[in-house]
Amino acid sequence: MPDTNATRTRILDAAERLFARSGYDAVSIREIMREADTQLGLMSYYFASKEALLEAVVARRSSHLNDRRCACLAIIAGTAESSIEQIVDVLLAPFFELVSEEGEAWKSYAKLNAQLAQSPRWSGLIKENFDDMTTLLIDELERIVPGVARADILRAFVIAIGAMLAVLATSGRMRSLSNGYVLDEDFDAIRPQLGEFMSGGLRQALGLSDRNAR
Amino acid sequence: MPDTNATRTRILDAAERLFARSGYDAVSIREIMREADTQLGLMSYYFASKEALLEAVVARRSSHLNDRRCACLAIIAGTAESSIEQIVDVLLAPFFELVSEEGEAWKSYAKLNAQLAQSPRWSGLIKENFDDMTTLLIDELERIVPGVARADILRAFVIAIGAMLAVLATSGRMRSLSNGYVLDEDFDAIRPQLGEFMSGGLRQALGLSDRNAR
DNA sequence: GTCTATAGGCTGATAGAC
DNA sequence: GTCTATCAGCCTATAGAC
Numbered sequence: 327m328p329d330t331n332a333t334r335t336r337i338l339d340a341a342e343r344l345f346a347r348s349g350y351d352a353v354s355i356r357e358i359m360r361e362a363d364t365q366l367g368l369m370s371y372y373f374a375s376k377e378a379l380l381e382a383v384v385a386r387r388s389s390h391l392n393d394r395r396c397a398c399l400a401i402i403a404g405t406a407e408s409s410i411e412q413i414v415d416v417l418l419a420p421f422f423e424l425v426s427e428e429g430e431a432w433k434s435y436a437k438l439n440a441q442l443a444q445s446p447r448w449s450g451l452i453k454e455n456f457d458d459m460t461t462l463l464i465d466e467l468e469r470i471v472p473g474v475a476r477a478d479i480l481r482a483f484v485i486a487i488g489a490m491l492a493v494l495a496t497s498g499r500m501r502s503l504s505n506g507y508v509l510d511e512d513f514d515a516i517r518p519q520l521g522e523f524m525s526g527g528l529r530q531a532l533g534l535s536d537r538n539a540r
Numbered sequence: 541m542p543d544t545n546a547t548r549t550r551i552l553d554a555a556e557r558l559f560a561r562s563g564y565d566a567v568s569i570r571e572i573m574r575e576a577d578t579q580l581g582l583m584s585y586y587f588a589s590k591e592a593l594l595e596a597v598v599a600r601r602s603s604h605l606n607d608r609r610c611a612c613l614a615i616i617a618g619t620a621e622s623s624i625e626q627i628v629d630v631l632l633a634p635f636f637e638l639v640s641e642e643g644e645a646w647k648s649y650a651k652l653n654a655q656l657a658q659s660p661r662w663s664g665l666i667k668e669n670f671d672d673m674t675t676l677l678i679d680e681l682e683r684i685v686p687g688v689a690r691a692d693i694l695r696a697f698v699i700a701i702g703a704m705l706a707v708l709a710t711s712g713r714m715r716s717l718s719n720g721y722v723l724d725e726d727f728d729a730i731r732p733q734l735g736e737f738m739s740g741g742l743r744q745a746l747g748l749s750d751r752n753a754r
Numbered sequence: 755g756t757c758t759a760t761a762g763g764c765t766g767a768t769a770g771a772c
Numbered sequence: 773g774t775c776t777a778t779c780a781g782c783c784t785a786t787a788g789a790c
């Protein structure tokens with residue numbers, strides 16, 4: 327039973343929301359505590375520092391997401407039915423389910439991770455929380471695409487993750503380019519295209535020109 | 541003859557380098573002026589504010605890059621030889637040429653843009669500098685992929701740009717996942733995979749399953 | 755666990771000498 | 773154009789009352 331403490335949870339929620347919206351450096355502890363409706367000093371009581379607060383925000387949800395993804399992977403891993411589409415879906419399905427179930431919080435969490443994953447400054451934090459899961463997926467991809475160099479598989483998969491994170495970042499670029507008609511936050515419309523894009527991109531980057539190739 | 545003033549240019553170079561490395565908010569004007577080997581007060585003399593300095597950094601190179609991309613697009617636009625691969629190459633070729641010609645500065649510039657393009661906070665700045673060029677590319681893509689809804693083309697293309705920007709961000713994720721063997725900065729190795737990924741992703745996201753389809 | 759007060763330092767921006 | 777000095781405000785983090 328994590329986070330039985332209501333104040334601590336409110337601080338984590340507020341930090342997640344504000345870090346996602348404006349970025350780690352642009353948000354002050356004061357703003358976070360105001361959003362959490364608490365006193366400034368309580369940040370140090372629950373978390374040692376602003377950076378430790380960020381780490382707690384990321385860690386809070388990563389294990390749950392990784393558990394769901396591992397469960398998805400376990401169904402296909404090592405079987406003859408495994409495919410590029412299904413490996414992509416191990417990344418996408420659990421996340422989009424959580425967005426439908428619990429809504430805005432997971433959107434903020436994803437948006438924050440998209441920012442952190444882009445900068446070498448936080449690569450240690452991202453590594454700790456996601457590299458185990460990602461390595462399992464790359465292993466499975468390597469299994470079903472024999473004969474392709476590990477380095478090429480790794481590069482292609484990191485590009486695929488980058489495409490996913492670019493969507494989760496909801497930058498406003500779609501809105502801008504469409505004069506307001508296409509919304510970056512409309513995950514229901516974007517998700518199928520993202521899945522197709524990641525699968526098609528991986529297949530071609532790995533030199534599997536036939537759509538029906540595993 | 542832009543930037544005949546040496547000090548102004550040094551400030552722009554320093555800001556570009558530091559903003560790219562650490563992010564806009566994490567860099568102080570003092571650090572930039574120290575890196576530029578000048579005095580603090582000169583920032584206000586040449587640029588009105590820190591934000592205006594950022595805008596100047598982006599604008600300095602965007603017109604040159606857009607000119608090169610427009611020249612590439614002009615060769616194929618409206619012709620029967622136009623293809624998804626070539627449209628992707630309009631994005632990639634000019635940039636990677638500039639990296640080979642002038643090296644680190646364009647890498648920093650790209651890394652900075654990758655950060656700015658991810659946040660709604662800077663969507664106005666990105667729009668001003670890149671939306672005209674991007675719209676031309678989407679128009680050409682729409683021409684060679686008839687029957688696909690504009691909104692779907694736009695979404696797919698923004699995802700493709702996201703994949704490109706994720707590479708240009710050089711997050712360190714490849715290095716981390718490979719225990720140091722695959723380097724995010726090794727553009728020579730990544731570029732062909734990125735091109736294949738973007739083309740294959742676009743083709744599948746747009747529902748063109750046949751590789752030889754235009 | 756909660757709240758107030760404050761330390762010590764850095765921030766963006768400006769005024770004015772040269 | 774360059775440089776120094778400085779303002780007013782905000783920052784993270786902590787100490788200590790309750």
